[in-house]
Amino acid sequence: MSLWEYANPVRFLNLSARVLPVFWGLAVACLIVGLIWGFFFTPDDFRQGSTVKIIYLHVPSAMMAINAWVMMLVASLIWLVRRHHVSALAAKAAAPVGVVMTLIALFTGAIWGQPMWGTWWAWDPRLTSFLILFLFYLGYIALWEAIEDPDTAADLTSVLCLVGSVFAVLSRYAVNFWNQGLHQGASLSLDKEENVADVFYIPLLVCIAGFVLLFIALVLYRTGTEIRLRRTRALQAREGRA
Amino acid sequence: MKALLIRDLKLAFRAGGGFGLGLAFFLIVTVLVPFGVGPQSELLARIASGILWLGALLACLLSLDRLLALDWEDGTLDLLATSPLPLEAALSTKALAHWLTTGLPLVLASPVLGILLNLPGAGYFWLVISLLLGTPALSVIGIFGAALTVGVKRGGLLLSLLVLPLYVPTLIFGAEAARRGAAELDPTTPLLMLAGITAGTIAVMPFASAAALRVNLR
Numbered sequence: 001m002s003l004w005e006y007a008n009p010v011r012f013l014n015l016s017a018r019v020l021p022v023f024w025g026l027a028v029a030c031l032i033v034g035l036i037w038g039f040f041f042t043p044d045d046f047r048q049g050s051t052v053k054i055i056y057l058h059v060p061s062a063m064m065a066i067n068a069w070v071m072m073l074v075a076s077l078i079w080l081v082r083r084h085h086v087s088a089l090a091a092k093a094a095a096p097v098g099v100v101m102t103l104i105a106l107f108t109g110a111i112w113g114q115p116m117w118g119t120w121w122a123w124d125p126r127l128t129s130f131l132i133l134f135l136f137y138l139g140y141i142a143l144w145e146a147i148e149d150p151d152t153a154a155d156l157t158s159v160l161c162l163v164g165s166v167f168a169v170l171s172r173y174a175v176n177f178w179n180q181g182l183h184q185g186a187s188l189s190l191d192k193e194e195n196v197a198d199v200f201y202i203p204l205l206v207c208i209a210g211f212v213l214l215f216i217a218l219v220l221y222r223t224g225t226e227i228r229l230r231r232t233r234a235l236q237a238r239e240g241r242a
Numbered sequence: 243m244k245a246l247l248i249r250d251l252k253l254a255f256r257a258g259g260g261f262g263l264g265l266a267f268f269l270i271v272t273v274l275v276p277f278g279v280g281p282q283s284e285l286l287a288r289i290a291s292g293i294l295w296l297g298a299l300l301a302c303l304l305s306l307d308r309l310l311a312l313d314w315e316d317g318t319l320d321l322l323a324t325s326p327l328p329l330e331a332a333l334s335t336k337a338l339a340h341w342l343t344t345g346l347p348l349v350l351a352s353p354v355l356g357i358l359l360n361l362p363g364a365g366y367f368w369l370v371i372s373l374l375l376g377t378p379a380l381s382v383i384g385i386f387g388a389a390l391t392v393g394v395k396r397g398g399l400l401l402s403l404l405v406l407p408l409y410v411p412t413l414i415f416g417a418e419a420a421r422r423g424a425a426e427l428d429p430t431t432p433l434l435m436l437a438g439i440t441a442g443t444i445a446v447m448p449f450a451s452a453a454a455l456r457v458n459l460r
Contacts, residue, residue: 132407132410135403135407136407139404139407142400142403142404143390143400143404146391146394146400147393152393152457152460155454155457156454156457159390159450159453159454160390160404160454162450163447163450167407167408167410167411170411170439171411171414174410174411174414175410177431177432177435
């Protein structure tokens with residue numbers, strides 16, 4: 001029994017049908033607990049007031065925006081090396097979720113930045129690199145949409161994902177060089193000293209868990225949809241020939 | 243390789259080959275900027291190096307569309323793929339031809355356009371150096387985009403969407419070097435980074451382009 005067994009679409013669908021309710025349930029539970037806890041049962045920050053509470057949406061979505069791209073990168077590599085269709089479809093399914101996460105992070109950041117920095121947008125390295133990440137997502141999705149043959153599309157988008165990852169990292173450091181930032185540094189590193197206080201930290205961890213679970217559930221669900229869509233197309237093509 | 247290079251250069255210089263269009267585009271963009279931001283010479287002097295970099299980048303982008311599409315249509319690419327020359331080498335040669343016909347003229351024309359934008363005197367040398375170092379990267383990255391979209395009908399806009407984010411690091415370091423040069427600061431660090439990016443892309447991108455093109459030729 002190995003992981004690769006689930007490269008078989010039927011096995012994958014069976015498994016995801018079994019685990020999806022669990023992931024949906026846990027995701028919703030975590031998000032409800034984390035967000036309600038975060039919004040209503042944590043104290044206001046002493047300088048930022050209640051605006052600090054947007055952290056419960058901003059940080060998890062920003063983390064997932066990056067993690068979604070990493071997941072697409074891994075799935076693309078698996079597709080290029082082992083040519084499992086489920087893997088390519090999972091990468092395709094993850095991209096729109098990643099875009100939405102990026103947008104949530106950008107918008108919540110702007111909403112927080114308006115009262116705190118006095119501006120909706122600043123050309124800060126972190127903000128700029130997120131905007132560039134958003135453009136990469138757009139290009140990736142547009143390439144999927146533009147090519148008709150599914151295998152060619154999967155190959156080309158995988159190559160684009162690999163090259164794009166390198167350039168996304170390069171851009172991240174290039175913008176760092178280009179402009180010094182307004183955005184604060186890491187507040188969730190493994191080094192305890194620089195983290196936010198525990199009152200905020202624990203509900204934030206619950207929210208992050210909720211976003212991770214939500215992402216997994218969405219990707220499994222969307223991958224299943226893609227598999228069924230492809231199956232329907234194959235059936236239609238067979239009908240057309242007969 | 244030499245034959246391919248000569249062929250591409252000849253095709254570009256022949257009437258209708260599109261040589262000079264990039265230059266004309268560069269000129270027009272540069273002329274339009276003062277209309278957009280106003281003719282104050284201090285303002286223009288401050289943004290001149292950035293505008294020239296942006297114009298060169300857009301002019302490069304404009305010519306990418308035809309880079310592989312024509313060879314794709316008449317079947318030259320299939321012949322190249324089956325020839326003993328590795329596809330990576332063929333694409334590097336095409337990138338070199340593209341740079342010679344698009345990048346290099348832009349580099350040579352940039353000081354003249356710098357006068358139009360009232361670029362400060364110290365800036366000319368660094369502008370030319372940074373463009374000279376940066377435009378080869380634009381060509382090899384561009385050929386990757388062209389290889390990705392060669393099978394797509396009307397791939398021009400898609401090509402821009404794919405290639406422009408890849409141009410970000412080159413643009414940042416190139417424009418920064420030119421800006422520092424114009425402001426009489428030390429431009430060494432961004433120039434070195436720019437040279438690094440160019441060397442890296444020249445080394446790696448042909449493989450990615452060839453991989454993409456092989457998929458499209460399959």
